[in-house]
Amino acid sequence: MMAQIQQEKDRLDLAPKKFNMWIFIFTSFMFFAALTSAFIVYSGGKGHGLSINLPGVFLYSTATILVSSITMFLASRAAKRLQFGKQRLFLWSTIALGVAFFALQIYGWSLLVNMGVYFSNPNASQSFVYVFTGMHLLHIIAGLLLLANTLVGSYRNVPQVKNLYGMEMSGIFWHFIDIIWIYLYVFLILNQK
Amino acid sequence: MSTLTVQDHGVHHDDHGHEHHHHDTFLTKYIFSQDHKMIAKQFLITGILMAVIAMILSILFRIQLAYPDKAFPLMETLLGRFAPEGRMDPNFYLSLVTIHGTIMVFFVLTAGLSGTFSNLLIPLQVGARDMASPFMNMLSYWLFFLASVIMLSSFFIEKGPAGPGWTIYPPLSALPKAMPGSDMGMTLWLISMVLFVASSLMGGINYVSTVLNMRTKGMDLWKMPLTVWAFFLTAIVGILAFPVLVAGVVLLIFDRSFGTSFYLSDIVMGGVPQSMEGGSPILFQHLFWFLGHPEVYIVIMPALGISSEIIATNSRKPIFGYHAMVYSLIGITVLSFIVWGHHMFVTGMNPFLGGVFMITTLIIAVPSAVKTFNYLATLWRGNIRFTPAMLFAIGLVSFFISGGLTGIYLGNAALDINLHDTYFVVAHFHLVMGSAAIFGMLAGVYHWFPKMFGRMMDERLGYLHFWLTFAGAYLVFFPMHFMGLDGVPRRYYAFTEFESFSRWLSVNTFITWAAIVSALAQVAFLFNFFYSIFFGKKATQNPWNSNTLEWTAPVEHIHGNWPGEIPTVYRWPYDYSKPGHDADFIPQTVPFSETMSSNLPHDFEDNPVGLEEHNKWVSTQRSEEVK
Numbered sequence: 001m002m003a004q005i006q007q008e009k010d011r012l013d014l015a016p017k018k019f020n021m022w023i024f025i026f027t028s029f030m031f032f033a034a035l036t037s038a039f040i041v042y043s044g045g046k047g048h049g050l051s052i053n054l055p056g057v058f059l060y061s062t063a064t065i066l067v068s069s070i071t072m073f074l075a076s077r078a079a080k081r082l083q084f085g086k087q088r089l090f091l092w093s094t095i096a097l098g099v100a101f102f103a104l105q106i107y108g109w110s111l112l113v114n115m116g117v118y119f120s121n122p123n124a125s126q127s128f129v130y131v132f133t134g135m136h137l138l139h140i141i142a143g144l145l146l147l148a149n150t151l152v153g154s155y156r157n158v159p160q161v162k163n164l165y166g167m168e169m170s171g172i173f174w175h176f177i178d179i180i181w182i183y184l185y186v187f188l189i190l191n192q193k
Numbered sequence: 194m195s196t197l198t199v200q201d202h203g204v205h206h207d208d209h210g211h212e213h214h215h216h217d218t219f220l221t222k223y224i225f226s227q228d229h230k231m232i233a234k235q236f237l238i239t240g241i242l243m244a245v246i247a248m249i250l251s252i253l254f255r256i257q258l259a260y261p262d263k264a265f266p267l268m269e270t271l272l273g274r275f276a277p278e279g280r281m282d283p284n285f286y287l288s289l290v291t292i293h294g295t296i297m298v299f300f301v302l303t304a305g306l307s308g309t310f311s312n313l314l315i316p317l318q319v320g321a322r323d324m325a326s327p328f329m330n331m332l333s334y335w336l337f338f339l340a341s342v343i344m345l346s347s348f349f350i351e352k353g354p355a356g357p358g359w360t361i362y363p364p365l366s367a368l369p370k371a372m373p374g375s376d377m378g379m380t381l382w383l384i385s386m387v388l389f390v391a392s393s394l395m396g397g398i399n400y401v402s403t404v405l406n407m408r409t410k411g412m413d414l415w416k417m418p419l420t421v422w423a424f425f426l427t428a429i430v431g432i433l434a435f436p437v438l439v440a441g442v443v444l445l446i447f448d449r450s451f452g453t454s455f456y457l458s459d460i461v462m463g464g465v466p467q468s469m470e471g472g473s474p475i476l477f478q479h480l481f482w483f484l485g486h487p488e489v490y491i492v493i494m495p496a497l498g499i500s501s502e503i504i505a506t507n508s509r510k511p512i513f514g515y516h517a518m519v520y521s522l523i524g525i526t527v528l529s530f531i532v533w534g535h536h537m538f539v540t541g542m543n544p545f546l547g548g549v550f551m552i553t554t555l556i557i558a559v560p561s562a563v564k565t566f567n568y569l570a571t572l573w574r575g576n577i578r579f580t581p582a583m584l585f586a587i588g589l590v591s592f593f594i595s596g597g598l599t600g601i602y603l604g605n606a607a608l609d610i611n612l613h614d615t616y617f618v619v620a621h622f623h624l625v626m627g628s629a630a631i632f633g634m635l636a637g638v639y640h641w642f643p644k645m646f647g648r649m650m651d652e653r654l655g656y657l658h659f660w661l662t663f664a665g666a667y668l669v670f671f672p673m674h675f676m677g678l679d680g681v682p683r684r685y686y687a688f689t690e691f692e693s694f695s696r697w698l699s700v701n702t703f704i705t706w707a708a709i710v711s712a713l714a715q716v717a718f719l720f721n722f723f724y725s726i727f728f729g730k731k732a733t734q735n736p737w738n739s740n741t742l743e744w745t746a747p748v749e750h751i752h753g754n755w756p757g758e759i760p761t762v763y764r765w766p767y768d769y770s771k772p773g774h775d776a777d778f779i780p781q782t783v784p785f786s787e788t789m790s791s792n793l794p795h796d797f798e799d800n801p802v803g804l805e806e807h808n809k810w811v812s813t814q815r816s817e818e819v820k
Contacts, residue, residue, distance in 0.1 A: 016402045016407055017402075019405065019406055020325055020399065023397075023398045023401055023402060023432060026433070027394050027398070027433075028436070030433055030434075030437060031437070031439055034436060034439075034440035034483070035440045035443075038440060038455075038476055038479075038480055041476050042455070042473055042476050045473055119447075120452035120454075121454070121471075122471040124453060124455045127447070127453045127454075127455065131443070131447070
């Protein structure tokens with residue numbers, strides 16, 4: 001038995017892959033850090049602030065994605081407790097909330113356009129709002145695909161190790177894009193004037 | 194409980210042998226391979242091809258500089274509409290310098306260098322079966338390949354490739370109508386670079402994860418070869434810097450195609466004021482150089498790691514100051530992120546900020562000097578074997594010194610007012626990161642060729658290649674310092690037509706011929722490389738009597754690297770010429786219990802039991818001597 005464990009050791013391959021996800025999150029974080037730094041450099045150097053009040057819908061979208069993080073957590077917990085029905089239910093609700101978030105952000109854009117805040121804008125501070133939200137939505141799409149992949153795996157009854165692995169990978173990513181959105185939102189709120 | 198494992202690709206079954214696990218077809222073995230050794234070769238060969246192309250581009254623009262008013266009918270045959278009546282089109286000249294720079298910096302010295310040697314050496318030297326994610330590794334190569342194809346395809350479009358220089362400053366890069374090189378070629382450049390960054394990040398993520406998670410038993414961080422340290426830190430720099438370039442490029446794409454004005458302001462084209470306003474071109478420079486400066490360390494650090502390994506092995510001496518070498522690499526890694534402003538001293542930067550960037554820039558000279566002195570101290574009184582790899586590694590040290598010294602002048606905010614954008618800069622970075630890094634890469638190719646292809650490269654051709662390239666590189670780049678001191682600006686199509694610079698024409702001709710000779714010298718390398726893959730002398734398992742783990746793996750490549758268990762590591766990788774041992778090298782896999790005669794008390798710093806055994810052994814030896 002011991003010998004077997006020893007031999008298996010160099011085949012244990014999921015931990016490094018999970019680590020890959022953490023490093024990827026670092027790269028993503030650097031990307032958003034660069035964008036927000038660019039905003040600071042731009043608005044500081046040019047004296048153009050955002051000078052608008054963000055539409056209230058962004059508060060609702062923030063709430064939506066916060067709740068989706070909770071359902072994600074519940075799905076992971078259900079998966080660990082072998083409650084697969086519950087896992088699927090919570091995964092479905094996370095995906096639904098993610099789609100809702102997506103829709104709310106797009107709605108936010110339409111409100112911005114109605115306010116006369118266009119993407120193509122001589123005050124690039126206002127263009128940055130679209131860049132932040134748009135780039136974040138790309139991450140949301142990636143996150144939704146990851147979640148869908150995990151959900152499909154769960155319906156196909158993949159081995160529990162893989163199921164948990166999928167849950168952890170998509171969970172890490174989903175919580176990350178949640179946190180990134182909160183960062184962007186707070187950043188925008190602090191710079192609205 | 195940990196017996197639960199998951200069948201996955203790239204996971205090797207020792208007990209079943211290969212015939213069970215992989216049915217390699219040509220496609221999975223050579224094309225869509227997930228084996229890090231094959232991916233390394235793919236990176237290397239693509240890198241070499243890209244290097245040859247970029248070198249030919251440089252010869253083309255060198256010919257233009259040396260003979261600005263001669264017409265070469267052959268050029269029209271080769272380049273068609275880019276050289277009407279045998280004289281190069283000025284816009285095509287700009288495209289040539291742009292694509293030469295881009296290919297050399299990114300495709301050769303980033304992907305070609307890190308991609309090849311990190312892929313080959315990280316798993317083999319830390320004792321892993323493969324990368325953390327072999328699939329991502331494969332994807333990394335194929336994105337790189339796609340990026341290369343797109344970059345080269347821009348030669349076949351009507352207006353030619355991108356022309357705003359490899360730094361793609363707006364507004365030239367942001368206004369498609371600004372010049373021919375700003376149009377479709379620039380778009381392709383941007384697409385290619387986005388793919389390239391994705392490739393680099395995938396590679397880098399894998400390298401970091403593999404080094405941190407998949408080291409074999411006994412391989413703690415302080416037992417890693419300096420190559421692995423260098424690749425590891427390079428990957429970290431890439432992971433932190435490349436996303437920032439993506440951010441800058443995303444904004445640039447919006448400016449180009451969606452009418453935003455992040456970087457554009459007060460533009461007048463053909464006498465007509467344009468609608469863009471409020472943007473800041475300096476913002477792009479900040480974003481670009483936040484990547485751009487770390488990028489030069491991404492280029493040089495793997496080369497430094499490779500030469501550490503080669504110099505220690507071929508001096509038959511432990512590397513001088515192993516810890517200092519690691520700490521200086523870490524120092525360079527950290528400092529590389531806070532010096533980017535020295536590329537922007539003359540953008541109207543606040544002089545106080547310029548002073549800050551000047552100080553951080555000059556501090557980077559300290560770890561660089563530590564490394565240089567350690568190389569020299571390793572060579573000092575070594576039992577030096579001048580293999581071609583060793584010559585190239587020493588060549589790297591030479592270029593690193595002579596190019597590094599001029600960096601101290603350029604890093605000075607006041608001197609930079611005179612020197613920026615002159616040939617002095619061109620001379621500086623071609624020596625310190627161009628020549629030095631390519632010499633590190635070539636050293637690595639000569640040294641690890643037996644590991645990659647199981648055969649040896651020809652030494653005589655290697656010597657020929659080295660001396661011609663070494664002399665050639667100095668003859669090309671050294672005179673450029675003086676041109677720069679005279680104020681000759683870089684990227685000019687025919688600066689010798691200005692009366693004040695016309696005296697430099699003879700120097701230009703000289704440089705061009707030196708460049709042609711050193712380019713021809715590369716034929717010796719190319720022949721040697723491709724001939725030796727098929728017909729070279731068969732290599733032994735450890736041809737250089739080296740200590741590191743990769744030489745304990747069989748010559749025949751197998752998926753999973755080692756046939757049985759992965760070897761365990763007991764000592765650091767630089768036990769060369771250890772007094773008291775019968776051979777002049779002790780591989781990392783040899784336990785101290787087998788080398789009692791050469792053990793020293795400091796080998797057992799964190800091992801009291803071993804120290805006790807050692808002391809016992811020493812005292813019995815002494816008492817026997819007394820008898």
